[in-house]
Amino acid sequence: MIQRLDVAVIGTGNWGTTLALVLARGGRNVTLFGRNQAEVEQLQAAGENSRFLPGQRFPANLGLAFEPALAAKAQVILLAVPSKTIRSNALQLAPLLAPDTIVLSCAKGIETGSLETMSEVLAEALSTHPRGLIGTLSGPNIANEIAQGLPSTTVVALSDDQAGQRAQSLLTTTLMRIYRSSDVIGVELGGALKNIVALGAGICDGMGLGDNAKAAFITRGLAEMTRLGMARGAHPLTFAGLAGLGDLIATCASPHSRNRRLGEALARGQSLETALAQLGQVAEGVNTTATARQLAQHYNVELPIADELYRVLFEGKSPQQAGLDLMQRDPKNELAGLQGLFA
Ligand SMILES: NC(=O)C1=CN([C@@H]2O[C@H](COP(=O)(O)OP(=O)(O)OC[C@H]3O[C@@H](n4cnc5c(N)ncnc54)[C@H](O)[C@@H]3O)[C@@H](O)[C@H]2O)C=CC1
Numbered sequence: 193m194i195q196r197l198d199v200a201v202i203g204t205g206n207w208g209t210t211l212a213l214v215l216a217r218g219g220r221n222v223t224l225f226g227r228n229q230a231e232v233e234q235l236q237a238a239g240e241n242s243r244f245l246p247g248q249r250f251p252a253n254l255g256l257a258f259e260p261a262l263a264a265k266a267q268v269i270l271l272a273v274p275s276k277t278i279r280s281n282a283l284q285l286a287p288l289l290a291p292d293t294i295v296l297s298c299a300k301g302i303e304t305g306s307l308e309t310m311s312e313v314l315a316e317a318l319s320t321h322p323r324g325l326i327g328t329l330s331g332p333n334i335a336n337e338i339a340q341g342l343p344s345t346t347v348v349a350l351s352d353d354q355a356g357q358r359a360q361s362l363l364t365t366t367l368m369r370i371y372r373s374s375d376v377i378g379v380e381l382g383g384a385l386k387n388i389v390a391l392g393a394g395i396c397d398g399m400g401l402g403d404n405a406k407a408a409f410i411t412r413g414l415a416e417m418t419r420l421g422m423a424r425g426a427h428p429l430t431f432a433g434l435a436g437l438g439d440l441i442a443t444c445a446s447p448h449s450r451n452r453r454l455g456e457a458l459a460r461g462q463s464l465e466t467a468l469a470q471l472g473q474v475a476e477g478v479n480t481t482a483t484a485r486q487l488a489q490h491y492n493v494e495l496p497i498a499d500e501l502y503r504v505l506f507e508g509k510s511p512q513q514a515g516l517d518l519m520q521r522d523p524k525n526e527l528a529g530l531q532g533l534f535a
Pocket residue numbers: 202203204205206207208225226227244272273274275277281298299300301333334335336472473474476
């Protein structure tokens with residue numbers, strides 16, 4: 193009989209490969225799932241993911257496979273694919289899932305069209321699976337650093353705290369400390385919305401606006417994230433935690449962040465198409481700027497930063513003019529605004 197996996201990681205990109213590496217190094221019984229046999233054979237032959245993490249060799253205990261039936265029986269499934277494919281990945285698993293399997297989205301996005309968060313997409317696709325076993329993993333997790341063996345923390349959010357404790361113990365290693373939370377929507381929106389701010393922080397870097405402007409941008413960006421999150425039912429304090437402020441700091445500062453780098457390229461005058469092609473990896477903040485804005489319109493929430501970024505990304509507005517327009521908004525009372533969040 194095949195031994196049940198502790199963890200199945202689906203998605204062979206930067207993040208999925210990193211999660212599989214850190215868990216295997218931590219002694220977990222983990223398998224990384226690719227899309228098909230050819231991809232898995234290529235990874236096996238190379239002994240590493242040469243496209244996304246060259247030089248990070250696969251430990252002997254890291255399994256490689258592609259069959260959804262094997263992933264579906266794991267204790268925990270980590271879906272580390274881009275947000276636009278997570279629904280189809282989940283639909284493949286739906287008829288095969290073991291009844292007690294915990295399913296966590298590791299993607300940071302809001303679905304185009306439905307405007308659902310990733311756990312909501314999963315709950316729909318896995319409609320007969322217990323809702324308390326469906327959640328998210330999100331935090332300050334720049335994959336390249338973690339793959340290099342540097343320490344990190346992240347948050348696993350599940351509404352069923354017993355499931356949260358089970359996931360916490362299966363995913364914790366000496367180099368990855370897991371916190372748990374029951375605020376699923378807050379944790380996942382923290383991860384999704386910070387990418388908008390990271391794109392803008394990259395624009396600040398690319399325009400050479402300095403540390404004061406960037407700090408202001410990050411701080412006001414956090415207020416926007418919190419406002420929209422609360423409209424969707426999140427706890428405001430989640431945005432002060434690892435999945436909010438923590439991820440914001442890491443992503444807005446990191447030379448590795450794809451969203452921040454994309455913003456830098458735009459500020460240098462590259463078109464969105466060229467900058468995305470040069471990146472060659474997913475930058476979720478582009479789509480999330482559009483979806484978050486639609487969500488904000490629905491809930492009547494003000495998102496001045498996301499609005500300006502939308503105009504830069506999709507309407508040809510220059511980053512310089514967007515910056516000026518943000519500076520020239522009506523005067524505000526900072527404390528009153530923040531108190532409004534907690535009222
Ligand atoms: N890279 C990072 O540092 C982190 C990324 N994330 C999130 O994780 C998600 C994935 O990002 P990355 O891995 O960085 O993207 P990436 O651009 O490195 O890789 C995406 C890859 O996913 C793989 N993939 C796509 N569909 C698949 C499928 N059906 N089955 C198996 N593999 C499939 C493909 O190989 C594709 O190249 C995004 O939502 C991102 O925001 C979250 C935390 C950290």
